[in-house]
Amino acid sequence: MPTETFEFQVEARQLLQMMIHSIYSNKDVFLRELISNASDALDKLRIEALRDDALDADVSDLHIAIEADREARTLTIRDNGIGMSHDDVVRLIGTIAKSGTGEFLQQLKEAKNEAAAEGLIGQFGVGFYSSFMVADEVTLLTRRAGEDKGTLWTSTGQGSYTIATADEAPQGTAVTLRLKPEDAEDRMFDYTDPAKIREIVKRYSDFITWPIRLVGQEPGGDREATADGAEEDGAEGEESGPQGAGERPEPETLNSRKALWARPRNEVSDAEYHELYKHISHDWADPLEIIPMRAEGTFEYQALLFLPSRPQHDLFSQDSKRGVQLYVKRVLIMENCEALVPDYLRFVKGVVDAADLSLNVSREILQQDRQIQLMHRRLAKKVLSTVKEMKAKRPDNYAAFWRHFGAVVKEGLLSDFDNRDTILGVSSFATTNDAEQPTSLQDYIDRMKEGQQHIFYMTGESRNAVESSPHMEAFREKGYEVLILTDPVDEVWVGAVPEFQGKELRSIAKGEAGLDGGEEETEEAKAEREQQREDYAALLTWMGEQLSESVKEVRLSSRLTVSPACVVSDQNDVTPALQNLYRAMGQ
Numbered sequence: 001m002p003t004e005t006f007e008f009q010v011e012a013r014q015l016l017q018m019m020i021h022s023i024y025s026n027k028d029v030f031l032r033e034l035i036s037n038a039s040d041a042l043d044k045l046r047i048e049a050l051r052d053d054a055l056d057a058d059v060s061d062l063h064i065a066i067e068a069d070r071e072a073r074t075l076t077i078r079d080n081g082i083g084m085s086h087d088d089v090v091r092l093i094g095t096i097a098k099s100g101t102g103e104f105l106q107q108l109k110e111a112k113n114e115a116a117a118e119g120l121i122g123q124f125g126v127g128f129y130s131s132f133m134v135a136d137e138v139t140l141l142t143r144r145a146g147e148d149k150g151t152l153w154t155s156t157g158q159g160s161y162t163i164a165t166a167d168e169a170p171q172g173t174a175v176t177l178r179l180k181p182e183d184a185e186d187r188m189f190d191y192t193d194p195a196k197i198r199e200i201v202k203r204y205s206d207f208i209t210w211p212i213r214l215v216g217q218e219p220g221g222d223r224e225a226t227a228d229g230a231e232e233d234g235a236e237g238e239e240s241g242p243q244g245a246g247e248r249p250e251p252e253t254l255n256s257r258k259a260l261w262a263r264p265r266n267e268v269s270d271a272e273y274h275e276l277y278k279h280i281s282h283d284w285a286d287p288l289e290i291i292p293m294r295a296e297g298t299f300e301y302q303a304l305l306f307l308p309s310r311p312q313h314d315l316f317s318q319d320s321k322r323g324v325q326l327y328v329k330r331v332l333i334m335e336n337c338e339a340l341v342p343d344y345l346r347f348v349k350g351v352v353d354a355a356d357l358s359l360n361v362s363r364e365i366l367q368q369d370r371q372i373q374l375m376h377r378r379l380a381k382k383v384l385s386t387v388k389e390m391k392a393k394r395p396d397n398y399a400a401f402w403r404h405f406g407a408v409v410k411e412g413l414l415s416d417f418d419n420r421d422t423i424l425g426v427s428s429f430a431t432t433n434d435a436e437q438p439t440s441l442q443d444y445i446d447r448m449k450e451g452q453q454h455i456f457y458m459t460g461e462s463r464n465a466v467e468s469s470p471h472m473e474a475f476r477e478k479g480y481e482v483l484i485l486t487d488p489v490d491e492v493w494v495g496a497v498p499e500f501q502g503k504e505l506r507s508i509a510k511g512e513a514g515l516d517g518g519e520e521e522t523e524e525a526k527a528e529r530e531q532q533r534e535d536y537a538a539l540l541t542w543m544g545e546q547l548s549e550s551v552k553e554v555r556l557s558s559r560l561t562v563s564p565a566c567v568v569s570d571q572n573d574v575t576p577a578l579q580n581l582y583r584a585m586g587q
């Protein structure tokens with residue numbers, strides 16, 4: 001079988017150059033990434049085997065093995081998971097499908113200084129490519145479960161890679177790194193040292209549910225020095241620790257495999273939670289909030305949810321990955337379970353571990369399941385109460401959260417009637433009161449002027465467009481605060497939410513805005529208005545005729561102070577921006 005050579009896609013090539021020149025300050029994370037991929041592959045195989053009885057795969061001893069050859073200076077990370085087909089390898093390893101990569105590279109080019117660049121890089125996940133931080137050649141041998149031929153992929157990370165068919169390949173994937181010769185003398189980068197490997201696995205991958213075994217080690221030597229942990233708290237590990245000298249030493253399991261969500265909050269460090277988050281979300285940045293949950297009684301479950309510190313790039317795309325991982329008694333049965341979290345909280349990551357659900361449920365059945373619906377409700381409430389708490393106690397976190405996810409959360413005003421008031425309560429809005437600081441509705445109400453009856457808002461494309469609108473004039477004159485709503489979703493929910501805390505929400509661009517707050521008009525003012533109406537009747541009729549194609553009616557207004565005229569909508573009309581939104585959605 002001939003060996004084919006392929007070019008890396010342009011973006012992939014750029015990222016590889018970054019790896020080769022080691023701009024990440026912490027190279028150790030390459031091992032975390034490879035273990036994370038191996039663990040995902042094992043999860044996928046088990047889930048597929050659960051669904052498909054006919055799958056010709058061995059699931060009897062799923063595990064990850066790390067094999068170091070000190071002489072040859074190679075390191076192999078092996079799993080017997082789902083593996084990849086020839087096409088999978090070309091698609092998944094040769095290109096970077098991750099959206100936002102181009103944008104990231106652009107930002108990187110524009111970074112003002114090295115610190116800024118490093119900050120960016122540290123947050124951008126490069127997954128498999130991080131191997132090239134420590135290796136000058138990477139070989140990947142893989143066979144997809146159920147197929148009989150394997151694929152051998154090799155690259156030095158310089159522009160191209162080769163692929164050949166392998167007749168003999170074990171199920172799963174083995175990634176072999178030829179470690180860079182220039183790191184040979186540096187103990188910091190001695191990734192063939194068992195002590196170093198143990199330390200990295202403990203730090204980044206301890207919670208991984210599959211056994212991570214160190215194989216092929218000489219017995220004795222430096223093993224006893226760090227072989228702690230695994231024995232004392234290896235409650236869920238089936239094997240542990242060195243077994244003394246023998247012909248072929250038993251492999252040592254490096255991780256404790258404890259489910260973090262099953263442990264009490266005060267026994268788990270934030271660093272441990274963060275590593276779990278990074279594994280689940282494929283995010284390289286720490287999460288903003290950690291939300292542990294536990295329910296006991298007839299229907300038991302534990303959950304560990306995370307709010308990310310920044311949005312994933314496909315947050316607004318139809319087919320973005322959403323949902324949390326669903327476990328049943330420590331066994332992962334579904335990776336992105338959408339039925340557990342409402343769509344307007346789709347950025348939430350985490351794990352839900354239920355005590356009694358069938359291992360074999362399909363997505364369709366889950367949607368109907370009473371227990372799932374109950375968890376869904378509790379999870380939504382818990383996330384919202386966490387946001388509320390952030391708002392009260394951790395204003396900086398809250399501000400960052402709202403900046404990134406506010407537009408998504410507001411979708412809940414349309415879909416989650418039960419939690420509408422809670423959502424309104426945790427929402428913030430730009431306002432004419434303060435150009436920098438958004439306001440909550442409660443604070444708006446507390447600032448309302450004497451005689452002001454309603455909460456006023458205006459929707460539009462930008463703060464600027466709203467502020468310079470003629471509709472604004474009379475409100476500015478009166479000193480009434482106006483909320484400036486510029487997210488596309490704002491156009492929609494304002495039509496569905498009539499009031500907050502008994503105060504009506506009123507658009508200043510629609511019908512009778514109620515500027516006068518319902519005060520009685522004086523006799524004098526009334527007479528003056530009547531007079532004006534008579535004076536201008538002919539003009540108004542003429543204008544109405546001229547503009548009959550475009551407007552329903554031309555009338556005198558008391559709302560303008562500077563501009564001669566403005567266009568208003570009826571109370572129930574679709575606003576121009578909403579018309580655009582509908583058009584964009586193809587309706």
Ligand code: ADP
Nearest residue numbers: 037038041083084092093126127128129173282
């Ligand atoms: P990510 O894990 O964030 O998707 P990676 O660069 O780490 O990005 O991996 C790219 C893809 O390559 C994975 O999504 C997976 O489909 C595939 N892959 C990587 N390693 C393995 C493996 N050990 N077994 C099976 N597939 C793998």
Ligand code: MG
Nearest residue numbers: 036037127128
């Ligand atoms: Mg990965």
